[in-house]
Amino acid sequence: MEQQNTAKPQFDPNGDVKVPAFVLPVSGLVSDEAAAFQRMRATMPAFDAAGQASDVAERREQINTFMAPQIERLRAMFAVNIDRTTIGGVEALDVTPADRSHDPDRVLINLHGGAFILGWDGIAQLESIPLAVLAGYRIVSVNYRMAPEHRHPAGVEDTAKVYAELLKDYAPGRIGIYGGSAGGALTAQAAAWLPAHGLPQAGAVGIFGAGGVPFYAGESAYTAGYIDGSFPPPPADGSEPEDITCGHFDGIDERNDPSAWPGYHLDTLATFPPTLIITGTRALDLSSAIYTNSQLLKAGVRSTLIVGESMGHCYHYQVAIPEGRDAVDQIVAFFRENLN
Template sequence: MNGISNSKPVFQADGSVIVPEFVLPVSPLLSEQAATFQRMRATVPAFDAAGEGLDATTRREQINTFMAPQIERLRAMFAVNIEKAELGGVEVLDLTPADGSHDPDRVLINLHGGAFTVGWDGVALVESIPMAALAGYRIVSVNYRMAPEHRHPAGVEDVAAVYAALLEHYAPGRIGIYGGSAGGALTAQAAAWLPAHGLPQAGAVGIFGAGGVPFHAGESAWTAGYIDGSFPAPPADGSPLEDITRGYFDSIDEKNDPSAWPGYHLDTLATFPPTLIITGTRAMDLSPAIYTNSQLLKAGVRSTLIVGESMGHCYHYQVTMPEGRDAVDQIIAFFRENLT
C-alpha cells in the first residue's frame, strides 16, 4: 500500500475538504542537494518554531545559538565587513564586501525574520552576509523593536527612522528594502508606511517568505503544517492559532489597518514600488504571497512572484542549495534592475 489511502477527498457543503491520508513523494524536479535535504528531515528533530513557555530573552538566545553554525559557514564562504552602528537612533548592522568594492550610490535595508519576537542578530546575519558579498551592496540590517516588549507600529517606525537617515546620503530610488518571514511582512508594511508619512517611496522592495496579509490568511497555513512542519498546522478543532508574534499585533483591526496588512487595500498597494515576492509550494506563506502579488498587479504595480518547487519557508536562506542560490541571484538581479 506504501501508506497511500485509496479513499478520495470528501467535499463538504461549506466548501471545506476532508483530505485522506496520503504520502507526498520527494519531487523529481528538485536538485540532488534539495532532495537529500528532504530525506534528511526524517532524522532531524523538529525545531519548535514558537518557543512556547520560554521567556523572550531565552528564546532569542536559543535562536541565535541555532543559527550560529550557519553564520559560521557563511562567514567562511563570503568575505564581508560587519560593523555595529546607529542610524536614526536605531541600532543596525552595517555590512559591506570585505574588499571595499560595494556600490557607493545604492544601499539595501534588511529586515530580519523571527515572528516579530526574535532574530537579532542571528537571522539578520543569515539574510545579510550573502547579499553584501554577492550583490556588492552595502546592507543595513535593522534591529527593530519587537514583541513582547513592543507592539505594531514600533517596528515599522524604526524602519522609517533608518530610511530617513539614509536619505541624507542616498536618493530614494536607490534604496531597496527586503526581508524574510516577519521581515518580509515588515517590508510590506514599510512600503505602505513611507508615503503615508511624508517620506518618498523606496526604489524597490523584496517580500520573502511572507505577504501583505497575515501568515494565517489562506489555505497554505493548513497544508504547510502537514507537509513542511516548520510551523504547526491550525488546530483541528477550529480553535485559534497560537500567536507566534507574542501579541505584536494586539488591538490591530486586521483587515482595516493598511499600516499592518496593506494587502487588503488596493489604494495603499498602488503606492508600492516594483516588488519581488518569493515563496515555496510547501511554505505556510504561499497563500499570503500569491494573494499579495495578485493584489499588487490589480493595483497597477509591477510585481514578480517566484514560487520554489517543493520549497518551504524562506528557502532563500539556504544559499548552498541550488534552489536557494537561484533565489538569491534573482533577488540581486531584481534590485540591480530597479534601483536606478
C-alpha cells in the same frame, strides 16, 4: 511497496475538504541537493521557536545559538565586514564586502525574520551576508523593536527612522528594502508606511517568506503544517492559531489597518514600488504571497512572484542548495534592475 491511494477527499457543503492521509514523495523536479535536504529532515530535531522556551530572552538566545554554525559557514563563503552601529537612533548592522567593493550609490535595508519577537542578530546576519557580496551592496540590517516589549507599529517606525537617515546620503530610488518571514511582512508594511508618512517611496522592495496579509489568512497554512512542519497547522476545531508573535498585533484591526496588512487595500498597494515576492509550494506563506502578488498587479504595480517547487518557508536562506542560490541570484538581479 507501491503506494495505493484508495481514499478520496470528501467535500462538505460548507466548502471544507476532508483530506485522507497520503504519502507525499520528494519532488522529481528538485536538485539532488534539495532532495538530500528533504531526506535529512527525518533525522533533524524539531525546533519550535514558539514553544521550546518559557520566556522571550531564552527564545532569542536559543535561535542565535541554533543559527551560529550556519553563520560561521556563510562567513567562510562570503567575506564581509560587519560593523555594529546606530542609524537614526536605531541599532543596526552595517554589512559590506570585505574588499570594500560595494556600490557607493545604492544601499539595501534588511528587516530580519523571527516572528516579530526574535532574530537579532543571528537571522539578520543570515539574511545580509550573502547579499552584501553577491549584490555588491551595503546592507543595513535594522534591530527594530519587537514583541513582547513593543507592539505594531514600533517596528515600522524604526524602519522609517533608518530610511530617513539614509536619505541624507542616498536617493530614494536607490534604496531597496527586503526581509524574510516577519521581516518580509514588515517590508510590506514599510512600503505602505513611507508614502503615508511623508517620505518618498523606496526604489524597490523584496517580500520573502511572507505577504501583505497575515500568514494564516489562506489555506496554505493548513497544508504546510502537515507537509513542511516548520509551523504547526491551525487548530482542527477552527479556533484561532497560537499567536507566535507574542501579541505584536494586539488591538490591530487586520482588515482595516493598511499599516499592518496593506494587502487588503488596493489604494495603499498602488503606492508600492516594484516588488519581488518569493515563496515555496510547501511554505506556510504561499497563500499570503500569491494573494499579495495578485493584488499588487490589480493595483497596477510591477510585481514578480517566484514559487520554489517543493520549497518551504524562506528557502532562499539555503544558499548551499541550487534552489536557494537561484532565489538569491534573482534577488540580486531584481535590485540591480530597479535601484536606478
